[in-house]
Amino acid sequence: MEARSRDSKYHVILFPFMSKGHTFPLLDLARLLLRRPDFIVTVFTTSGNHSFIANSLSDTTAFIIDLPFPQNIPQIPAGVESTDQLPSMSLFAPFALSTKLMQPDFEKAIETLPPVSFMVSDGFLWWTLDSAIKFGFPRLVSYGMCIYSSCLYKAVAERRLLFGPESDDELITLPQFPWIKVTRNDFDSPFTDSEPSGPLFELNMASLIAAINSYGTIINSFYELEATFADHWNKESGNKAWCVGPLCLVDAPRAQREPHEKPTWIKWLDQKLQQGRSVLYVAFGSQVDISPQQLKEIAIGLKESRVSFLWVTRAKELELGGEFELEERIGDRGIVVREWVDQREILMHKSVSGFLSHCGWNSVLESICAGVPILAWPMMAEQPLNARMVAEEIRVGLRVETCNGSVRGFVKREGLKKMVEELMEGEIGKEVRKNVEEYGELARKAMEVGGGSSWRTLDTLVNDLTCADRGTR
Numbered sequence: 387m388e389a390r391s392r393d394s395k396y397h398v399i400l401f402p403f404m405s406k407g408h409t410f411p412l413l414d415l416a417r418l419l420l421r422r423p424d425f426i427v428t429v430f431t432t433s434g435n436h437s438f439i440a441n442s443l444s445d446t447t448a449f450i451i452d453l454p455f456p457q458n459i460p461q462i463p464a465g466v467e468s469t470d471q472l473p474s475m476s477l478f479a480p481f482a483l484s485t486k487l488m489q490p491d492f493e494k495a496i497e498t499l500p501p502v503s504f505m506v507s508d509g510f511l512w513w514t515l516d517s518a519i520k521f522g523f524p525r526l527v528s529y530g531m532c533i534y535s536s537c538l539y540k541a542v543a544e545r546r547l548l549f550g551p552e553s554d555d556e557l558i559t560l561p562q563f564p565w566i567k568v569t570r571n572d573f574d575s576p577f578t579d580s581e582p583s584g585p586l587f588e589l590n591m592a593s594l595i596a597a598i599n600s601y602g603t604i605i606n607s608f609y610e611l612e613a614t615f616a617d618h619w620n621k622e623s624g625n626k627a628w629c630v631g632p633l634c635l636v637d638a639p640r641a642q643r644e645p646h647e648k649p650t651w652i653k654w655l656d657q658k659l660q661q662g663r664s665v666l667y668v669a670f671g672s673q674v675d676i677s678p679q680q681l682k683e684i685a686i687g688l689k690e691s692r693v694s695f696l697w698v699t700r701a702k703e704l705e706l707g708g709e710f711e712l713e714e715r716i717g718d719r720g721i722v723v724r725e726w727v728d729q730r731e732i733l734m735h736k737s738v739s740g741f742l743s744h745c746g747w748n749s750v751l752e753s754i755c756a757g758v759p760i761l762a763w764p765m766m767a768e769q770p771l772n773a774r775m776v777a778e779e780i781r782v783g784l785r786v787e788t789c790n791g792s793v794r795g796f797v798k799r800e801g802l803k804k805m806v807e808e809l810m811e812g813e814i815g816k817e818v819r820k821n822v823e824e825y826g827e828l829a830r831k832a833m834e835v836g837g838g839s840s841w842r843t844l845d846t847l848v849n850d851l852t853c854a855d856r857g858t859r
């Protein structure tokens with residue numbers, strides 16, 4: 387530690403949750419903070435996540451500290467230290483709750499570090515607020531969500547709006563935002579339980595109470611994208627939201643590669659570009675469970691649509707065989723990739739002109755930044771709300787058609803084919819393409835050094851948080 391001569395620098399701790407979608411934005415934040423010569427950053431993680439984080443931050447001077455992940459947690463298989471390795475997302479709550487057992491090791495590690503100016507830790511690591519209070523530094527929370535979705539959660543919860551309608555698909559108007567309609571199916575348990583209890587509720591409550599008592603919330607979004615909701619949140623909630631994104635624009639520098647070093651899927655995209663073909667990118671994030679029946683229908687829908695596509699699926703889906711041996715059936719028009727890809731690189735590829743996405747917030751932002759319109763197919767968490775934002779609020783995409791019109795309905799091959807073709811070739815597709823390109827431009831402006839709204843917000847936040855320190859340096 388001495389070698390860092392850290393005493394003269396501002397020291398920020400970042401502690402991401404062990405889930406890829408929650409980790410990426412904080413790694414980009416590390417990169418952004420380290421552009422300031424008077425800052426050092428320490429990232430906390432676990433040994434099972436170390437190599438992923440170390441590789442991602444290899445271009446920076448960030449320090450990484452590994453804590454042992456709690457052992458012998460009922461239901462959690464040994465060695466699982468990230469949500470994408472969980473056998474089922476139903477284990478999310480026990481996994482997240484077990485992280486509290488890391489608190490003693492976390493605090494022991496802090497004792498060895500130079501003074502901390504502030505910490506940004508994930509909402510699911512609620513207990514880090516107690517440590518921050520103990521050591522006397524401010525904590526900001528990061529959930530990885532947009533403000534639109536946070537406002538909608540708050541709007542339904544404070545007036546118990548989900549408990550009026552008889553049907554899960556009945557439209558509910560939000561008095562706070564009268565132009566927005568949601569259904570109970572846009573929300574998961576425990577939000578939909580009239581008398582909530584259990585581990586997930588316990589986790590949400592602990593996380594919420596810690597967030598309210600924290601200094602503020604770091605939002606991976608930009609003011610121009612959701613000004614109405616940012617203003618509402620900052621007026622109505624006790625926890626200030628700081629829009630400092632899109633953090634994916636603070637991307638790691640990519641090494642120049644020789645053509646033979648490119649992954650096969652990028653070479654395939656290059657080929658499509660040469661052939662003048664537009665490609666639909668299909669991916670559902672790092673942790674979604676999709677039923678075998680639904681996977682089969684996606685495979686057939688894609689096969690029957692006229693578009694070229696690149697589909698990234700996770701390992702669990704591989705075992706299914708049959709319809710999934712798409713490569714043999716569709717020739718050169720589509721490709722299925724089973725590896726971890728650089729999604730940002732794919733979205734930025736000039737041949738990609740549509741994204742069939744589960745609407746994880748990172749995917750939405752990355753698509754906006756690449757100017758690629760979205761075919762929204764939300765699966766879990768706040769994704770149905772993100773999908774409403776995409777298709778109804780900012781209109782940068784369309785929604786897949788479910789067979790019964792319900793948010794959670796089954797998507798048949800015909801409904802998928804129809805909407806894929808509309809997005810890629812239809813008139814409404816053209817409209818949303820224009821909108822997404824405009825928002826992409828606004829996103830770049832927001833991040834401009836010196837004048838962009840997100841740049842100025844982070845500057846103000848950092849100045850506020852370090853001014854107390856400044857007198858002593």
Ligand SMILES: O=c1ccn([C@@H]2O[C@H](COP(=O)(O)OP(=O)(O)O[C@H]3O[C@H](CO)[C@@H](O)[C@H](O)[C@H]3O)[C@@H](O)[C@H]2O)c(=O)[nH]1
Pocket residue numbers: 406407408410529530531670671672673674698725726727728729730745746747748749750752766767768769
């Ligand atoms: O092969 C892959 C798969 C994913 N990614 C990246 O992984 C991230 C995935 O994040 P996201 O699109 O947000 O999906 P999830 O991993 O499902 O995200 C979780 O976290 C998000 C942020 O809180 C929430 O919005 C989602 O609902 C929740 O499922 C993105 O940056 C992708 O670019 C890759 O680079 N390569």
